[in-house]
Amino acid sequence: MPRKGDRIRGNSPEIIQAARELRQRLTPAEVRLWNALKNRQINGFRFRCQHPVQGFVVDFYCPACCLVIEVDGSVHDSRGEYDTARTEKLETFGYRVLRFGNEEVMENLDKVVERIVEGLGFGGIG
Template identity: 50%
Template sequence: MGLPLPAGERDRSRSDQGEGLHGRGRTPEQLLTRSRELRTHPTEAEARLWERLRGARLNGLRFRRQVPLGSYIVDFLCPAAKLVVELDGSQHVDQQAYDARRTSFLEGEGYRVLRVWNNDVLARPDAVLEAILAAVSPLPGPARLSLSPQGRGR
């Protein structure tokens, strides 16, 4: 038995054995096959957003698409920021309970989940990118507030 890993480090020997992102066993072949299919046949909104995210085009952030997490496949994942971006079409109006369970699972695993409507990706892509950047930015705390030049404590 070895020493515990420092915070943020993961046991590389687990991933060498082909285990999933959380070291809880292999990702089922069926889930991997489905994620490959989804990458091969994206929706129009997925393809457009991926064109803006791929290759670290958004402020150097690296995203992956159609990634298995647990028993789910997430649309876009930024591992470094622990951010999941889910694109929702009209079918999501009828599956709110499923989406809530999915979001709860992902948040329980330490991910932030940003849900974006397909229509917004297609009609307002820059606003979607701004929302993604806001989601990965640390929340401002009292020590991070900047004062205007006129308000320097005087």
């Protein structure tokens, strides 16, 4: 019989703990987007916040569509190669990744949500 923690396959206890800690320290842009995503507000789809996926902690994840959403702040300016490699790795596992900048989320949330709705049409298994 599966244990409660077995639903997050492919993740170490350290990754799961990191996700828990990150949920407690969301950036203002992540909080703003989370307030738009939580409670099935977007077409009834459920999103998870700071969720472990294949050894990574992603900002937001929709299991029904295998959709990963990342909100990138200035720290990502110097991590372009890492972020690209991470996105490519997630895509090889069948996830679709959408990236938004902090400014985009803070200044144009409606457009961000519109792009997420488009991304939900991707499909896949969750």
